[in-house]
Amino acid sequence: MANVKVPYLDLKAQYQSIKTEIDAAIHGVLESCQFVLGSEVAAFERDFAAYCGTTECIALNSGTSALHLALLAAGIAPGDEVITTPFTFVASVAAILYAGARPVLVDIDPRSFTIDPAHIEAAITPRTKAILPVHLYGQPADMDPIMDIARKHRLVVIEDAAQAHGARHKGRPVGSIGDMACFSFYPGKNLGAYGEGGAVTTSNPDYANTIRMLRDWGQDRKYHHLLRGYNYRMEGFQGAVLRVKLRHLELWTEARRAIVRQYNDLLSDCDLETPAEMPWARHVYHVYTIRSNERDNLQTTLAKEGIQTGIHYPVPVHLQPAYADLGYGPGAFPQAEAAAKQVLSLPLYPELSPQAVVQVAEAVKEAAGSKPKAVMSH
Secondary structure: OOOOOEOOOOHHHHHHHOHHHHHHHHHHHHHHOOOEOOHHHHHHHHHHHHHHOOOEEEEEOOHHHHHHHHHHHOOOOOOOEEEEOOOOOOHHHHHHHHOOOEEEEOOEOOOOOOEOHHHOHHHOOOOEEEEOOEOHHHOOOOHHHHHHHHHHHOOEEEEEOOOOOOOEEOOEEOOOOOOEEEEEOOOOOOOOOOOOOEEEEEOOHHHHHHHHHHHEOOEEEOOEEOOOOOEOEOEHHHHHHHHHHHOOHHHHHHHHHHHHHHHHHHOOOOOOEOOOOOOOEEOOOOOEEEEOOOHHHHHHHHHHOOEOOEOOOOOOHHHOHHHHHHOOOOOOOHHHHHHHHHEEEEOOOOOOOHHHHHHHHHHHHHHHOOOOOOOOOO
């Protein structure tokens, strides 16, 4: 990648900005030798619960583990059904299968990229036990109608907030709206660890106690196993790193939002669709995703200009070979399928300079053209 002029992500720039704090935190773990769970993880749990507006946070080794254990804590079992979306990272669906349940998919709203509440009720059967909305790209799903449907049908709501640290729905932090919420701290996330990491937030003490046992082999105390559990514990280093980074998250989020405003202004007359912040949302822009009918050509052209981009996600879950047995074929979810063919994520991270944003935007405009906005096929 010697020709890269604007990287898609620059984790080193972030590290350099907080190097003194991070190095001290890591040194502290080395001195304490609390390498698995321990005081730094416990402190991060308290800090992140407070940030999300919940009473409980259970730190885990990945966002996927968070989804798995939240589903188990909710009592999801073989024969049950869980409603979610096909336009997400596969972990959202895989975790439902880990619990032995059947994923039932519902199409997205094309502007928010999140599950369309108007289609949820038709997907409910006597076997439905939970709804798993995904706050995709940093945008909260439309939670009010989702919660209304869940209450009406007595369903558990588990937020997939893996891309939405700090996002809000009508002023409420994601992570505090459903019965439980699941976060990922994969390094590229808005709040990223220096390795794998995840967490469940909740204000239900029973769910929290169950997840705490399940992450540590089902123990209520050492060598006393009440449940058949897992080894899903967070490492001490990750807890220490995340504690430091959480203190900077709001500043980084505002930096992201400022960059997005600059992108939106520069691309306002471009022949593509820029992301929408929905009326209910504080969007935290984990990714800045445009839509173009010429997506593949646009990506190729930008790559030649040294601008890295990403596609989140090129194939919806229901069309992935690994999930063909879910029984959905092409055309089952037209909005998700259209988005998968059109979305392109531009470089976005808090340290991205205004000059680099201009460079990216100018390259996009040259490639896409400043014609009247195309009407996307959604």
